Amino acid sequence: IFTKEAVETYSKDDIRQLASGYRSLETTAGGVIAHAEIAYGPEVTFHIEDRWKVNGAVLSVQRTVEVAGNASGGFYSAVLLSTEPSVTWTDIDYLAPALLYGDIARNGDRTPGGKFNYAARHYGMREDWMPAPLFTLSFEDGNSVAVLNPSPRGDTTAAESHSAAGTVMIDERYQFGALGASEAASGGVEFGYWLPGSAPDYASVRSQGYAPRTGPPDPAWRRRYHPIKQGLTQRYEVAFRFARDGRFSDATRNTWRWAWQTLKPAVAPMDVELVRRTLLDHLADRVMTINGNTGIPYLVDTRTGKIQDRMDASRAAMGFCAKNIEAADQLLREADRDPGPRGQRMRQLALAIIDTFIRLIPMSPPAGDGFDLFTGALAPAVWSVGQQFIRPPAEDLLVLVNAYHRERNLGREHPEWLRWSREFADWLIAQQRPDGSFPRSWKPGTSEVVNPDGSATYVAPPLLVAMHRETGEQRYLDAAVRAGEYLWATDGTRGLFHGGSIDASSIEVVTDGEGGHLSMLAFLSLYEATKRPEWLERAKVAADYTESWVWIWNVPMPADENDEALHWKKGVPTVGV
Incomplete structure (x- = not known):
């Protein structure tokens, strides 16, 4: 494993990859302090201080980057390790929680963990896309290396969160990084973390198509940088876990639980009884009986009770997103807890839902899984094609x-x-x-x-x-x-x-x-x-x-966004989602 201190700069579509080894190393009781300087033209120098330490199987670094000088454009800095040159891109299975689990066959073409990124031999995944800021390389011999941001922040802006793909944005408020790996030009595979989190986006180049003979299309990069200005300082941490996990599934479990133990996600206490009663009262109030047909409409405004304007909105359906019978079962359970008028009403609603489904939908073979509340006719979802x-x-x-x-x-x-x-x-x-x-x-x-x-x-x-x-x-x-x-x-x-x-x-x-x-x-x-x-x-x-x-970490909403416009409000934990 080799280390590299890297900076990417941007100015009017001039993108440069700059790198340097350390110019000094100092051994301390706690580890090693290393310094590097990366020059950008005659006027700008990036001063890098890395404080490395080892704790068991984990190698970690606290990085500080200070900018001396001013220039147009922006930059990100990266902590990168590299395998030996003999290791190839295809020798490794890659893990990014919720995005990539080794096999790309079921990941689609344009997803962050999909076929286009794999074919380009580059994965770059923003940490705010992932349940944990974690990226793992699993090798054929059972060894693995995992990269983790142990103290993620994730700050962004309203403008950045709404921006189109292909937009270059520069703002010192960005505190989200990215993790990933790339095939190195000189051989081997580089992997690590960079701040801010620039990442490729293939989802926005659908119209370009895909020609297997020439490879994937060029991605519409979401390039994010900090300004190159005197005194700007970056501070972040990166941890690398080295282990022999065996199977890929073992690496998934072990690296995820290492991330859990490191991030220590906090449980948000709440009154579960109050939540249950409130949600079930709300659920019962969404039940409709129309022309003798009882059910919960597929798409209804939870605040007003109004059925939405879509052709399948008034269908009551089974399973997946609709779950009418499961909803009826929840009402039955609550009725057993509450013998009063509230519970009695819930029981009647539940029985009516179940009876309507049995009356309207033959099951051998299944004629459908939903019906229109107004007509009683079988009604498929628009996506069922x-x-x-x-x-x-x-x-x-x-x-x-x-x-x-x-x-x-x-x-x-x-x-x-x-x-x-x-x-x-x-x-x-x-x-x-x-x-x-x-x-x-x-x-x-x-x-x-x-x-x-x-x-x-x-x-x-x-x-x-x-x-x-x-x-x-x-x-x-x-x-x-x-x-x-x-x-x-x-x-x-x-x-x-x-x-x-x-x-x-x-x-x-x-x-x-x-x-x-x-x-x-x-x-x-x-x-x-x-x-x-x-x-x-x-x-x-x-x-x-x-x-x-x-x-298992709390992703902040943009501080300058209007809270009323947010579906997930500021300050509400994302842990557990």
């Missing part, structure tokens, strides 16, 4: 089967709930393929497969396990186990999961946190049903992946 996805009915029918179980134990019988759920489960088993997978979608009301991708197989095991519990029929559990084995073989062994978002075609099925969470639930359901320890271990792998999508 003629497909009935597996996730919405399977997800909400699991909730219904569990509600059936709970209600029966309380002496309340709902045979129609189990009958309706069983119609779908029996149809679903017939759709399972020899490898254990299920198609992602069908033509509504038929068994004609539209999207054969098996990436949503995670949703089947929990429902099938619940059906086995209620009926005692082994065929449900057998099908669930086959689905779980497929899920583990295709995703779990690699430690990355995908396909949670269903508003996408197969080519756009991407790595996401939902896929990890739902896979974890699938493995846990199989462990609960079989008590086989491998299912619990597999659930842990999915959980290790999923936790890396949870924010």
Whole structure:
């Protein structure tokens, strides 16, 4: 591993990469103090002081950069390490929480962790894009190096947050950095952290297309700099963790938990009982009964209760973003807590929602997953493009089967709930393929497969396990186990999961946190049903992946932004999101 002190300067589209080794080193009781000077023309010098120290497997540096002189344009400084020249770009798997998990096949072309950046052999990811300011390199021999900003700030401005891609902006208020790696011209791979966080943006060059023979298009860079002015000072920290983690999934878990232990995210205390009651009261007030049809509209203004102006806004639907039956179940649970008029009203609303769905939507095969509240007609989401996805009915029918179980134990019988759920489960088993997978979608009301991708197989095991519990029929559990084995073989062994978002075609099925969470639930359901320890271990792998999508640092909103214009208000923690 080699170190390099680097500065990038910008002036009227003249971009220069400047670098220098240290001119002096001083050993102290706490580590090493190193100094470097980087000249920019005859009038400007960047004075760099790095205070290095080692604590176990972690090498860290406290950097100070002072500008002597003035010049037009701006600069960023970087702390970069480099591998040996013999290491190539493709020898390494890269991890950036919520953006990149080694395999780029499911990352799309233009995403920060996608194919274009990989083909350009450069990753540059702003820390305010990530749940943790962390970037990891995992090597073929099981070793890894992780880069972390242990004291992130993330300050930006309203103008910067609204700017278009391709805009160069210079402002000393920027306190967000970027992490990443690049193939070095002289061999090896450089990696590290730079402030402010300039980063490439391929999402804004869609119209240029992609010619495989010539490689990806040029990105529309979001170049961010500090001004080159006398006395300007940068201060930041960078930590490098060196370890032998083994598998990529182990590196994901271990580096993420190192970031957690370093950042020490604080829990924001709140009155959970008050939050629960307030949200459930709000939920109950969103329930509508129109022409005998009861449900919660898909798109409604939470402040006014007005249905939004979109063709599918008045549909009540199952699973995914709509979750009408899960909402009904929450109202049933609250009714059991509150025997008074409030709880009684919630119970009636919940029963009416469930009864409406059973009355209007056939499940063998599923004719749809939603209906229009005004007409009662089946109403697909605008993004479904003629497909009935597996996730919405399977997800909400699991909730219904569990509600059936709970209600029966309380002496309340709902045979129609189990009958309706069983119609779908029996149809679903017939759709399972020899490898254990299920198609992602069908033509509504038929068994004609539209999207054969098996990436949503995670949703089947929990429902099938619940059906086995209620009926005692082994065929449900057998099908669930086959689905779980497929899920583990295709995703779990690699430690990355995908396909949670269903508003996408197969080519756009991407790595996401939902896929990890739902896979974890699938493995846990199989462990609960079989008590086989491998299912619990597999659930842990999915959980290790999923936790890396949870924010563990507080990203500030722009200080000069109008708070009323912000969907996330100033001062509200982002930890836990």
